[in-house]
Amino acid sequence: MGWLIAHKSLHTNSRLKGFGMNVDGMCFLCGQIKETQEHLFFECAFSRRVIQALMEISGLNLPDSDVLHWCIHNTDLTLQRRVKNAMVLSAMYQVWQQRNKSRIEQLVLRPSRIALLITDDMKRRIKERDKRKLTAHELEWLGRLKFM
Incomplete structure (x- = not known):
């Protein structure tokens, strides 16, 4: 999904309308x-509440502007940066899923619940890693994460 976002290829309402589909073009999450795509992931009040809840649960500061550029053009491959990138991309995935649920089922989870889904996913990913390959500093940093 990150590739679709990076190449502005998601079928948002404005894009579907441009294809000639009968949609009103408004955001399903905020209306x-x-x-x-820019609105959905970076400007929408719902998406911003998801990121805010995620920062509160994780104890991490995530970028609040140009987040996609921050993720894609990162050259810092430290564990901290990889965890933050994964959290941001997971947040985008969850926002897209909620947008689709809203469109089809008229049902949306609360931002705090979405943040918990993201942190649960991060816990699973971190636990699957071979911790023997991590430095003592990285293990200490992981132990300080609020959601671990």
């Missing part, structure tokens, strides 16, 4: 603004 206030035209649903573009």
Whole structure:
């Protein structure tokens, strides 16, 4: 999904409308603004609440602007950066899933619940890693994460 986002290829309402489909073009999550990819992931009040809840649960500071550029053009391959990247991409995936649920089922989870889904996914991913390959500093950092 990250590739689709990076190449602005998701079928948002404004894009579907451009294809000639009969949609109103408004965001399914906030209902206030035209649903573009930029709006959905970076401007939508719902998405911002998801990121805020995620920061509160994780204890991590995530970028609040140009987050996609931050993820894609990262050259820092430290564990901390990889965990933050994975959290941001997971948040985007969850927002897209909620957008689709809203469209089909008229049902959306609370941002705090979505943040818990993301941190549960991160716990699973971290536990699957071979911790013998991590440095003492990285293991200490993981132990300080609020959700671990």
